[in-house]
Amino acid sequence: MSSLIVPDVRLHKSWLEGTAEFQGVHLDGAGAEAVGAEQWPLAELRDPDTFRRFTSALIADALPDAQRMEGYVPCTYRWIVDSDTFLGSIALRHELNEYLLQEGGHIGYSVRPSARRQGHAASALRGILPVAWTLGMDQVLLTCDESNAGSRATIERNDGVYEDSRNGKRRYWISRA
Ligand SMILES: CC(C)(COP(=O)(O)OP(=O)(O)OC[C@H]1O[C@@H](n2cnc3c(N)ncnc32)[C@H](O)[C@@H]1OP(=O)(O)O)[C@@H](O)C(=O)NCCC(=O)NCCS
Numbered sequence: 136m137s138s139l140i141v142p143d144v145r146l147h148k149s150w151l152e153g154t155a156e157f158q159g160v161h162l163d164g165a166g167a168e169a170v171g172a173e174q175w176p177l178a179e180l181r182d183p184d185t186f187r188r189f190t191s192a193l194i195a196d197a198l199p200d201a202q203r204m205e206g207y208v209p210c211t212y213r214w215i216v217d218s219d220t221f222l223g224s225i226a227l228r229h230e231l232n233e234y235l236l237q238e239g240g241h242i243g244y245s246v247r248p249s250a251r252r253q254g255h256a257a258s259a260l261r262g263i264l265p266v267a268w269t270l271g272m273d274q275v276l277l278t279c280d281e282s283n284a285g286s287r288a289t290i291e292r293n294d295g296v297y298e299d300s301r302n303g304k305r306r307y308w309i310s311r312a
Contacts, residue, residue, distance in 0.1 A: 137222055137255045139213040139262045142190040144183075146214065149221040151181060153247040164226035164243035166193050166212050172202040197229075208232060211266055215246065215259045222250045225259045227266055231276060238304045240278040241267065244289075256289040264293070264309065274310040281305055 154162060154177060161168070167175045171192035179185050193212040195201045201209070208230045215223040223246035228235060235241070242263060246255045260277075267275050277295050279286035281303050295307030 137215050137217050137258055139225065139259060140216050142193040142212055142214055144187050144190050146216065146219060146221050147183060147186050149219060150186075150214075153221040153223070153250075154180075156248045157245070162224065163245040164212070165224035165245065166196065166210070166226060169204050169207065170196050170210075170212075172204060199229075206232065206234070208235070211263075211270075213259070213263060213266075215244075215255050217250075221247070222255050223247055223259065225263050227263050227270075227275075229270055229272075236276070237301050238278055240306070241272070241275040242277055244286075251285070256285070257292045260289055260293045264311075268311050272311070274308045277307045277309060278304045 154165070154167070167177060167180070169175075170189070173192065175185070175189050180189055196203065197209060197211045199209050208228050210229060211227045213225050214221060215225060223244065225244040226242065228239070228241050231241065242260065244256055244259055264275070277290045279290060281300060287305060290307045290309075293309055295309050298306045298308060300306065
């Protein structure tokens with residue numbers, strides 16, 4: 136069983152172990168590429184102080200007035216965990232800019248390779264939807280590469296309604312019940 140938690144420095148060691156499994160592949164929904172006004176190279180996140188600043192930036196990014204880089208919108212980050220074990224990340228972007236409307240969508244997520252095919256992504260997506268509804272959204276846009284069978288099944292499992300494909304991305308909407 137997994138759950139969603141607010142990013143927390145006490146998971147530092149497990150977070151590093153989990154992200155190492157990606158072997159440099161992009162961490163969807165983790166915020167490591169850029170959150171706040173900074174980028175967060177994985178090597179630097181080994182440092183406890185940097186990791187503390189990173190988790191603070193992830194939390195602060197939900198605030199409309201937080202500093203952020205050009206092209207980024209307010210975002211709520213949650214970690215997918217099993218007790219104190221980091222399993223993955225999910226990000227809920229609060230609004231769509233042109234790029235997000237065409238390709239990126241509201242929500243991004245990833246599960247560490249050793250924890251895949253156990254229902255964690257489907258459950259995390261189900262778990263983040265009430266946060267979207269609480270923020271006042273009536274529907275959220277989900278996208279995945281045409282070739283990403285795992286993400287496609289995760290979205291369809293959560294009643295995503297296919298709209299169309301743009302630039303090789305399948306686009307789905309999940310509506311508030
Ligand atoms: C996509 C990803 C998040 C799926 O995570 P996961 O925890 O393994 O997914 P789940 O176990 O919750 O599975 C959800 C559904 O997807 C299916 N699925 C998962 N991985 C699959 C795969 N590689 N091929 C086919 N189906 C797959 C499951 O069978 C399940 O479908 P079902 O409920 O109909 O049986 C994970 O593979 C990942 O992190 N990939 C890299 C990052 C990424 O692609 N993120 C999404 C960007 S849009």
